[in-house]
Amino acid sequence: MDWWNQESKEVGQSLGTSLENGLSIEEGRKRLAEKGKNILQHEGTDSGIIRRFFAQFNDFMVMLLIAAAVISFGVSYLNGEKDFIDSIIIIAIVVLNALLGVIQESKAQKALEALKKMSAPKAVVLRSGKRAEIPSEDVVVGDIMLLETGGYICADGRVIESRGLKTEESAITGESLAVEKETKNFSKETALGDRKNMVLSGSFVLGGSGRAIATATGMNTEIGRIANLLAEQDDQETPLQKKLGQTGKTLGMGALAICAIIFVMGIMRQEQPFNMFMTSVSLAVAAIPEGLPAIVTIVLAIGMQRMSKKNTIIRRLPAVETLGSAAVICSDKTGTLTQNKMKVVKISDYGKQRDEEKRQLILTLFALCNDCRREKEKLVGDPTERALAEAAEEGGIKLEDVQKEMPREGEIPFSSERKMMTTLHSMGDGTWMTVTKGAPDILFDCCSKCLEGHRQVAFDGSKKSKARMQNGEMAAGALRVVAVAFREWKEKPDLRKKDTVERDMVFVGMAGMIDPPRPEAANAVALCKKAGVRPVMITGDHVLTAQAIATQLGIYQKGDTCITGQELSAMSDKDLYSAVSHCTVFARVAPEHKVRIVKAYQQDGSVVAMTGDGVNDAPALKVADIGCAMGKSGTEVAKGAADMILTDDNFATIVEAVKEGRGIYDNIRKAVHFLLSSNIGEIITIFAAMCFGWATPLLPIHLLWVNLVTDSLPAIALGLDPVEEDCMERPPRERESTLFGGGLGSKIMVEGMMIGMLALLAFAIGHIYFDQEKMYVTGRTMAFAVLSLSQLVHSFNMRSEHSLFAIHPFENRWLVGALILGTLLQVGVIMVQPLATVFKVAPLDTTEWLVVVALALMPLPIVELEKWKDRLLDRKGEGKELVS
Numbered sequence: 112m113d114w115w116n117q118e119s120k121e122v123g124q125s126l127g128t129s130l131e132n133g134l135s136i137e138e139g140r141k142r143l144a145e146k147g148k149n150i151l152q153h154e155g156t157d158s159g160i161i162r163r164f165f166a167q168f169n170d171f172m173v174m175l176l177i178a179a180a181v182i183s184f185g186v187s188y189l190n191g192e193k194d195f196i197d198s199i200i201i202i203a204i205v206v207l208n209a210l211l212g213v214i215q216e217s218k219a220q221k222a223l224e225a226l227k228k229m230s231a232p233k234a235v236v237l238r239s240g241k242r243a244e245i246p247s248e249d250v251v252v253g254d255i256m257l258l259e260t261g262g263y264i265c266a267d268g269r270v271i272e273s274r275g276l277k278t279e280e281s282a283i284t285g286e287s288l289a290v291e292k293e294t295k296n297f298s299k300e301t302a303l304g305d306r307k308n309m310v311l312s313g314s315f316v317l318g319g320s321g322r323a324i325a326t327a328t329g330m331n332t333e334i335g336r337i338a339n340l341l342a343e344q345d346d347q348e349t350p351l352q353k354k355l356g357q358t359g360k361t362l363g364m365g366a367l368a369i370c371a372i373i374f375v376m377g378i379m380r381q382e383q384p385f386n387m388f389m390t391s392v393s394l395a396v397a398a399i400p401e402g403l404p405a406i407v408t409i410v411l412a413i414g415m416q417r418m419s420k421k422n423t424i425i426r427r428l429p430a431v432e433t434l435g436s437a438a439v440i441c442s443d444k445t446g447t448l449t450q451n452k453m454k455v456v457k458i459s460d461y462g463k464q465r466d467e468e469k470r471q472l473i474l475t476l477f478a479l480c481n482d483c484r485r486e487k488e489k490l491v492g493d494p495t496e497r498a499l500a501e502a503a504e505e506g507g508i509k510l511e512d513v514q515k516e517m518p519r520e521g522e523i524p525f526s527s528e529r530k531m532m533t534t535l536h537s538m539g540d541g542t543w544m545t546v547t548k549g550a551p552d553i554l555f556d557c558c559s560k561c562l563e564g565h566r567q568v569a570f571d572g573s574k575k576s577k578a579r580m581q582n583g584e585m586a587a588g589a590l591r592v593v594a595v596a597f598r599e600w601k602e603k604p605d606l607r608k609k610d611t612v613e614r615d616m617v618f619v620g621m622a623g624m625i626d627p628p629r630p631e632a633a634n635a636v637a638l639c640k641k642a643g644v645r646p647v648m649i650t651g652d653h654v655l656t657a658q659a660i661a662t663q664l665g666i667y668q669k670g671d672t673c674i675t676g677q678e679l680s681a682m683s684d685k686d687l688y689s690a691v692s693h694c695t696v697f698a699r700v701a702p703e704h705k706v707r708i709v710k711a712y713q714q715d716g717s718v719v720a721m722t723g724d725g726v727n728d729a730p731a732l733k734v735a736d737i738g739c740a741m742g743k744s745g746t747e748v749a750k751g752a753a754d755m756i757l758t759d760d761n762f763a764t765i766v767e768a769v770k771e772g773r774g775i776y777d778n779i780r781k782a783v784h785f786l787l788s789s790n791i792g793e794i795i796t797i798f799a800a801m802c803f804g805w806a807t808p809l810l811p812i813h814l815l816w817v818n819l820v821t822d823s824l825p826a827i828a829l830g831l832d833p834v835e836e837d838c839m840e841r842p843p844r845e846r847e848s849t850l851f852g853g854g855l856g857s858k859i860m861v862e863g864m865m866i867g868m869l870a871l872l873a874f875a876i877g878h879i880y881f882d883q884e885k886m887y888v889t890g891r892t893m894a895f896a897v898l899s900l901s902q903l904v905h906s907f908n909m910r911s912e913h914s915l916f917a918i919h920p921f922e923n924r925w926l927v928g929a930l931i932l933g934t935l936l937q938v939g940v941i942m943v944q945p946l947a948t949v950f951k952v953a954p955l956d957t958t959e960w961l962v963v964v965a966l967a968l969m970p971l972p973i974v975e976l977e978k979w980k981d982r983l984l985d986r987k988g989e990g991k992e993l994v995s
Contacts, residue, residue: 114326115297115306119271122324126253130271130324133237133255142251149250149266149328151338164213168205177205234265237322254325262316267332268323270294270308275319275524275532277493280304280311281445283333284651288453288591288626289317289494293527302676303333303701304651307527318482318493319524337702340730358783358850369794373801380804407779410830414775421767422759424742430754433737435772436718436844437644440765441709441731443723444650444657446741448664448762449626453494455502457585457623461561461570461578469562471506473620476595478503478513480534480546485510495593498624499548517544521606523613529553533613535606543600547613551582551594551621558596558618570618582621589659590623625656628664635763636665642769643842647695647712649705649721649731654698661696668695676700679707687711705731718843722757722765724749739765774834776844781909782826783850784859789822789902791863796870796898806887808874808894812950821899821937824929825906831925832910858977862908865973866901869966873897881959892941892952893963899937900967903930908974915975 114122123130127138134142168174184198234247237255247265250256256268258276270276276292284304293307310323312332329335377387414431418424425431445451458470477499483492490497490510500510517536520543525532531549538544547554555578561570568574585592596616604612639646648661654675661667673696674682682690684707691711697704705721709731712719721728721735729752732738740753741760750756757764793814800808851859871894878890906926911918921927940946942954955963 112326113299114269115301115309116299117269118296119269119294119324122269122271122326126324126326128253128255128324130255132240134251134253135239139236139238139249139251139254142253143249146251147329148248150248151330151335160213164209168209177202180205233263235259235262236325250325250328252325252328256310256323256325257320258310258316258323259320260316260318264310264312264314264316264323266312266325267327268310268325270310270321270323272322273319273527274321275526276316276321277318278310278314279317279494280314281451281651283311283313283337291525291527292319292321302699304699318496337729340702340706362787369798373798376801407782409827410775410779410782413827413830414771414778418755418768418771421771422742422757422761422764423768423771424756424758425754426756427754430737431772431775433718433754433772434720434739434765434768435770435774435776437720437737437769437772438717438843438845439645439647439712439719440639441647441649441705441712441719441721441735442762443728444648444652444660445626446724446760447722448632448648448666449628449660451626453498453591453624454627455498455622455624456627457590458502458620459581459585459623460620461574461581461618469620471508472562473595473622474499474503474506474508475513476546476597476619477548477593477622478508478510479517479519479536480532480548480595481510483510495591495624499593499622502622520603523606523609525549529609529613531557531613533606533609535604538599541601543603544597545600545604545612545616546595546597547616548593548595551578551592554594554596554616555579555618557613558616560616561618567617578618578621585621585623587655588623589653589656590625592621592623594621595619625659628660629762631761631763633664635766638766638839639769640665642766642839644769645695645717647697647708649697649700649708651700652698654696657696657698666695671695673698676704679704684711684714688714691715702728702730706734709735716845720765722762724760739768770834770839773838774832775830777835777838778830778832780850780855781829781832784855785829785902785906785909786822786826788859788862788905789866790818791859792866792870792898792902793817795864795867796874796894799867799871800874805874808871808887808891809898810891810951813891813895813898813952816940816950817895817899817902821933822902824933825903825926828923828925828929829906829909832923835911861977862905862970862974865970866898866905869901869969870894870898873963873966876962877959888951888953889955889959892955893959895950895952896937896941896955896963897966900934900963901970903933903937904967905970905974906930908970912978912981914978915971 112125117125119130128134168177180198180202184195188195233244234250234254235242235244235257236250237243237257238245242257247263250266252266254266255271256264256266258264264278270292271294273292273294277289278292280290290304290307292310295308297306297308309326311334312328313334327333327335330338374387378384411431415425418431442448458473460469460473481492481496481500483490483496483500485491490500490504492500503513504510517538519534520537521535523531523533529549530553531547533545533547536544536546547557555570555575558570560567561574561578562568582592582594596618598612598616606612636646646664646666648657648664648666650657654673658667658673667673670693672690672694674690674694676697676699679687679697679700687707688711691708692715697708700708705728709719709721713736718736720737720739721731722739722741723729723732724741728740729749732740732749732754733752737755738753740749740756742750742756742758743760755768757768793809796808800806873896874890874894876890877893878887881893882889906929907915907920910920910923910926940950941952944954947954
């Protein structure tokens with residue numbers, strides 16, 4: 112129903128309620144029983160720890176590992192060996208991975224719950240003609256809501272009485288200014304933010320009082336409509352999730368292909384099918400990096416802990432790195448880029464250069480005609496009046512002092528029809544003064560005089576023209592302008608005669624105010640642009656206000672465009688996709704507009720981050736690649752829809768998150784580089800041995816030990832590498848970029864072949880020169896040791912594309928620790944007899960260990976030569992570009 116287009120009496124009749132007495136107590140109970148509680152149905156509830164645990168297994172590579180464990184168990188059982196160590200290790204690492212995911216998600220959920228401080232508010236309604244305070248969830252359609260300053264509005268309603276009623280609706284409409292409520296009708300086409308005869312659930316009363324008929328409750332309210340819109344948006348996979356999923360499937364399919372190839376090769380050579388099947392399974396185990404899911408989870412968890420120390424709570428682990436690939440940050444204005452607090456930024460008169468004395472008079476009059484009050488050393492009240500009072504106090508004028516010196520003896524409250532407020536003050540000598548503030552255009556016409564120095568002169572056409580011009584210039588700069596005037600009386604005036612009191616006044620000056628940008632926001636925007644990240648403002652505010660703030664912050668520059676919600680509604684998706692490439696400001700937008708905007712940038716191929724704090728931001732937060740909600744000012748709906756929460760509500764924190772995200776992605780890439788080159792080495796070792804007709808150099812338990820233990824330690828340590836200094840000077844990654852871009856795939860293959868050949872060489876030396884019983888035990892032991900230790904050494908090559916000696920080689924103390932601990936573990940399983948028995952290896956003597964160490968250190972000089980060759984080719988390429 113278009114309640115804003117109907118008279119109050121019509122609304123009351125339609126809803127079956129009395130405007131004077133409200134609903135009866137019995138009718139209120141009946142409607143509550145029929146229509147249900149006035150609550151929002153939560154789109155998603157906690158799925159429970161068991162369900163979240165099993166959700167961790169929904170991954171192709173994890174499923175393949177479980178299948179490998181089951182097959183290994185079955186083969187061992189059927190073979191009568193009763194050796195299930197391989198299956199146990201595989202299942203253990205899969206379960207560990209799942210537990211890590213659940214633990215981190217639970218920590219994030221607890222941190223989120225700690226932010227929820229709002230308790231269920233109460234509502235004051237008329238029931239059977241009497242004032243009744245009831246839980247907000249018991250309000251029903253037709254209730255007459257009594258609205259007072261500071262009260263919470265818990266249902267949508269049609270205003271039937273307004274005594275200076277002002278509400279704060281930024282969480283729903285995005286409008287940062289207080290909304291002055293009226294009782295008159297508005298046309299059916301009136302936009303939500305301009306329906307001044309309606310109050311909205313989820314908003315607050317900032318000033319005045321009034322009454323409204325509840326027209327919608329629960330999911331039928333505007334906030335409920337947003338909740339429905341939110342439920343329609345599917346959760347988006349992050350770029351990292353997609354890349355790892357693709358990598359896992361590729362590796363899994365590759366592993367199956369290798370199994371088939373080796374099995375066929377063995378059959379063609381007339382090997383025993385069972386032995387070839389076991390060899391094939393061993394090779395599959397070597398091909399799949401069993402520890403990769405756990406390693407990535409741990410690296411992300413570490414990043415999550417780092418970011419929590421920088422005022423960022425991560426709700427979903429893969430979101431940690433997503434901001435690092437963001438190409439566009441769509442940011443709400445109110446409370447995110449701005450302080451969500453009006454501030455006086457300009458004071459002027461009718462155009463002449465003001466003096467300090469005149470300024471003090473203007474501030475004094477604004478302090479007198481002001482309803483702000485002090486609570487616990489803080490000024491509270493309407494945002495506009497609070498801004499004027501704070502400006503006065505910054506000018507050395509104490510609110511209580513001037514109000515005590517010139518006590519208020521009466522007032523004419525503000526009304527939206529008059530657009531003015533007047534207070535009456537005793538001068539102490541038997542005379543009186545009225546002070547009036549209001550809309551400049553209205554107040555100018557009520558003034559016949561103005562001040563020049565200490566003299567009152569005629570406020571003639573010329574002076575009024577200058578004042579109007581000054582007002583226009585301030586308004587064009589997106590300032591909200593309030594004018595002030597006074598009139599002196601020898602006798603106490605009758606305030607009931609408004610037309611007489613608010614006439615023939617003396618115009619003094621104007622104050623221009625705005626919701627100012629956060630001090631650090633401009634630097635944050637500049638850093639985003641330097642990093643190739645495009646900031647875009649999306650707000651429900653007026654286009655002039657939005658453009659002015661965006662210009663101050665550097666978001667809007669010459670050549671950029673602004674699009675309003677009305678213009679956006681008229682655009683097709685195709686037109687919008689074309690328009691977003693030039694637009695940096697979207698103003699007067701609705702929640703569904705924000706979703707379209709985010710999707711338009713995503714269609715363009717950009718990874719999109721969305722920041723916001725209001726309920727109206729929630730759908731866009733959910734549909735974005737990563738949603739960032741504000742922790743302090745953010746609504747619970749916004750926090751629930753977001754991937755991460757900025758606990759300090761600071762846009763600059765996003766820059767740190769971008770930097771940290773890029774560093775985390777780099778570190779994950781290092782870990783993947785390390786793990787896959789190591790696993791390729793294992794494949795080469797076994798595959799080459801098969802081609803040569805040799806015995807298997809490594810047993811399945813050796814491969815599992817290397818993959819899940821020896822490899823895991825340095826991979827985790829690489830995840831703790833410091834963020835590179837130049838990470839914010841390069842452009843963001845493209846949405847479709849792979850983990851293997853920039854030549855990483857070829858490097859993995861070359862380095863994998865290097866590790867495989869070193870292990871194979873150790874096997875050959877051990878078998879030919881030291882394997883006295885010719886049972887391959889010493890050869891396998893040396894291959895096992897070289898494979899493990901060479902990978903530990905190789906991890907140091909991952910730290911930088913530059914030479915290892917161009918950086919501090921031991922700066923990452925965790926990597927040094929991984930090298931020491933990994934070496935001790937590897938030596939332990941070989942030299943400690945009970946462990947050697949389990950791993951089917953033999954202790955090595957001094958000579959054999961010297962050979963192992965020599966081969967294990969070879970990755971350092973080999974990769975240094977590879978890096979030197981790459982640098983040489985890069986310099987040649989740069990030289991050719993300069994010549995051309």
